[in-house]
Amino acid sequence: MAEATYKILVVDDEVDLQPLMLQRMRRDIRSGRYSFVFAHNGIEALEKLNEDDTIDMVLSDINMPQMDGLTLLEQIPSVDPNIKSVIVSAYGDMKNIRTAMNRGAFDFVTKPLDFADLRITIERTLAHLTEWRAALASRDQLVSLQRELDVASKMQKSILPTRFPQRDDFEVFAHMEPARNVGGDFYDIIQLDGGRLGLCIADVSDKGVPAALFMMSSRTLLKGASIGCENPGDVLREVNDLLRETNDTEMFVTLLYGIYDPATGDFNYANGGHNEPLLIKPDGSSSLIPRTGGIILGVMAGMEFADNTINIGPGDTLFLYTDGVSEAMNVTAEEFGMERLAGIFADTPPSDAEETTMSVFEAVHAFAGETPQSDDITCLTLHRSESGS
Amino acid sequence: MMEVTSERRGTTVIINTAGRVDGSNASDFQDALEANIGADDTAVILNLAALDYISSAGLRIILLSAKNLRQRDVGFSICSLSSSVHELFIISGFDQIIAIHSSPETALAAQS
Numbered sequence: 001m002a003e004a005t006y007k008i009l010v011v012d013d014e015v016d017l018q019p020l021m022l023q024r025m026r027r028d029i030r031s032g033r034y035s036f037v038f039a040h041n042g043i044e045a046l047e048k049l050n051e052d053d054t055i056d057m058v059l060s061d062i063n064m065p066q067m068d069g070l071t072l073l074e075q076i077p078s079v080d081p082n083i084k085s086v087i088v089s090a091y092g093d094m095k096n097i098r099t100a101m102n103r104g105a106f107d108f109v110t111k112p113l114d115f116a117d118l119r120i121t122i123e124r125t126l127a128h129l130t131e132w133r134a135a136l137a138s139r140d141q142l143v144s145l146q147r148e149l150d151v152a153s154k155m156q157k158s159i160l161p162t163r164f165p166q167r168d169d170f171e172v173f174a175h176m177e178p179a180r181n182v183g184g185d186f187y188d189i190i191q192l193d194g195g196r197l198g199l200c201i202a203d204v205s206d207k208g209v210p211a212a213l214f215m216m217s218s219r220t221l222l223k224g225a226s227i228g229c230e231n232p233g234d235v236l237r238e239v240n241d242l243l244r245e246t247n248d249t250e251m252f253v254t255l256l257y258g259i260y261d262p263a264t265g266d267f268n269y270a271n272g273g274h275n276e277p278l279l280i281k282p283d284g285s286s287s288l289i290p291r292t293g294g295i296i297l298g299v300m301a302g303m304e305f306a307d308n309t310i311n312i313g314p315g316d317t318l319f320l321y322t323d324g325v326s327e328a329m330n331v332t333a334e335e336f337g338m339e340r341l342a343g344i345f346a347d348t349p350p351s352d353a354e355e356t357t358m359s360v361f362e363a364v365h366a367f368a369g370e371t372p373q374s375d376d377i378t379c380l381t382l383h384r385s386e387s388g389s
Numbered sequence: 390m391m392e393v394t395s396e397r398r399g400t401t402v403i404i405n406t407a408g409r410v411d412g413s414n415a416s417d418f419q420d421a422l423e424a425n426i427g428a429d430d431t432a433v434i435l436n437l438a439a440l441d442y443i444s445s446a447g448l449r450i451i452l453l454s455a456k457n458l459r460q461r462d463v464g465f466s467i468c469s470l471s472s473s474v475h476e477l478f479i480i481s482g483f484d485q486i487i488a489i490h491s492s493p494e495t496a497l498a499a500q501s
Contacts, residue, residue, distance in 0.1 A: 205445040207412060250453045254445070254481065273481040295482025299452060303485075323445075374412065375444070 006126050007052070009037045011045040011060040011072065012088070024115040034122070042067025042075070049079045057125055058085040059118075062096050070096065073103040082136065084129050086121055088113065091193070094228025098242070101224055110227065117191075120163075127158040128216075135209065152212035153178045159219055161189050164353070165197065169262055172199070173353035174380035175361065177324075177373070184211045184253075185322050185376035186219055190226050195262055198226045201274065201320040201380050202255040214251045218243060218297070222257065232257050232270035233307040236294060240272065244301040252298035256320060260312070265384055267318060270307040272297040275323055278342070282315035282386065284349035286342045289318075315386040317350040321360070324377035328364045336367050353381040392439075393421035401432040401464075401500055403493050407439035410447030419450045432464035434496045440474055448481060455487050468496040 010021055018038050028034040037055060039045040041064040049055055058076060062069040069087060076083055087100040087108040097108055106128065109121050135151045156178060164172045174187045184207060190198035200222055204215045218239065225238040235257055243253070256277065258269030269289070273296030276288040294305040312318055321341075328336040344363050350356035357379045364377060391408040404425050410418045426433055435451065437443075443451075451467070458465040466488040470478065478484045490496035 203445065205449045207446075250449060250456065252445075252449065252452070273483075275480065291480070293482065295485055296448075299483075300486055303482075327444075 005032050005035055006056045006129075007035050007037060007054050008122065009039060009045060009048055009055045009058045011039045011042065011058060011064070011069065013040050013061065013064040015040075025119070028119070041065050042069065042072035045072055046075055046079060049076065049083070053080065055080075055083065056129060057122070058083055059088065059122070060085060061088045062090075062093075062100070070099055070103060073100060073105055077104065082129075082132065084125050084132070086125055092228060094224065097224045097228065101220055101242075107220060108224065124159065128155065131155045131158050152207070152209045155209075155212040156184075156186065156215060159216060160186060164189065166353075167262070168385060170260075170382060170384045171353045172197070172380070172382050173357045174378070175357050176376060176378040177361065178376050179324070179373045184215060185324065185378040186215050187320070187378055187380045188219055188222065189380075190223060192226065192259060197260045197262070198257065199260060199320065199380060199382065200226075200255060200257045201277075201322065201378060202253050203274065203322045203324075203376070203378070204251060204253045206249075206251050210249060211251060214243075214249075214253065214298075217246070218253045218255065222255070226257065231307060232259060232268055233292075233294075233305040236270045236272045236297065236305040237303065240295075240297040240299075240303055240305070241301050243298040250299075252296045254296050260318075260382060262384075265312045265314070265316075266309050267312050267382075268307060268309045270294055270305045272305060275321060275326065277321070278319040278345070279310060279312070280317040280319060280345045280350055281313075282349055284346040286319075286345050288338075312382070312384045314384060316384050317345075317353075317356060318382040319345075319350075319356070319360075320380040320382075322376060322378040324373070324375040325360060325364055325379065327375065328368050328377065329371055329374070330367050331369055331371050336364055340367065350381070350383055353383040356383065357381045391418060391421075393418070393425065395425040398497060400430055401434060401497060402426060402430045403434045403436055403497075405436045405439065407441075409442040410440070410450070411442065411444040412446040415444075415446040415450050418447060419453065422450065422454050426458075426463075430463060432466075432500045433458055434490075434493055434500075435465075435467040436469050436493050437467055437471070437474055438469035440471065443474060443477065445481075448477070448483065451487070452483070464500050466490055466496045466499065468493050 060069040084106040087105045091110040131154045184204035188200045204211045221239045221242045225235040229235045254274040255272045256274040271292045272294045278286045280286040292306045395404045455465045468490040
């Protein structure tokens, strides 16, 4: 069966973009995966949306004559509230990105366009759109909470990156296994300038569709803030304040965000109430990285977040995880605990990010046995090569 | 397994919570807290001495209660945390926004 065709409306006043887009996306067009429609400003875009109700998503520039992208964003819901929009903005233009996110943009990409990155963003948006439509279709006929939770879990899966940096000098791998009744963990890996990498792990309180939606906005806000702010403490302050603006259900998220610089091995991080990661030395010994004292995000506006820097030396491994690991329980209601976790690394010092990540899942499953998993389990491993530089 | 009981000292209510609070019984915990707080109470002390475990879902209920009570000008504090529960309040940063005392007596003394 052929994959569904998705129609994407590209809105940009630069005339060169149209041939470039058609050229760079030609394989996806030929395979029937994407088709493109073009408009050169917001007014033209709204006309196209009115004429053609098969458009699935909008990719729009911000600065355009007649009607700009931010005004267009405001207008789109009145034409079709279920269209997902992705905004193209100048690198680091936090003010416009913020406005766009507040006006309902699903995601953004930065100029100059990286088409590989754009394709990933489009796929993620379309995956979300598919789940969103499934959620809408089943909303009226949800017969049980379980059904809703399935939807939440699929929404959760649709936003997690599944491709990881694998380089001679370092590699990253991450994995999440949802519990049946929860949808709240997520991780993200964000390419920053200067070859640096933003890493995030997070755990939303509560479960179900509301938690999944909260997770979506946390992730989007984090991505925006990580590009707009230099310092992880400022990133968390920004995300926390933005989450507070629209949070009346008192949901919250524990979130650790850090920036890894492969040139030096430095990891500069701030922690919003999340479990402290482990730094594992080449001999398998491990220790918790220092606390930074930040509060969980979404609880109270105006909080400050301190940051700290550790050095990940050659052969060292940084292991981020959620409490689904440390608090996994066995049949006698005993917790997996930090000692067992450290024991895995002591027995087999990490040398491969994927192997290390999956070995933790195996150990937790073996420990839990028949006990049903009560919380999402998420691990993210960064391994710096012994020799590579 | 969770058990909630309460005792009164004047217009202060001390709510004792024992056992485990997690995602499976967080809403029961919320109902129990509300049921134990009277309309005329001026302060609430949550005694967690017998609490073995609390998950983030349980923390959320404590946060909700703290905020609701603050809006009504009712004092709120917690006391007698085990070291593992205290650790959780420190990691989550909730110790920055909720008063924590070592015993019901010191919590009571701080109310007055």
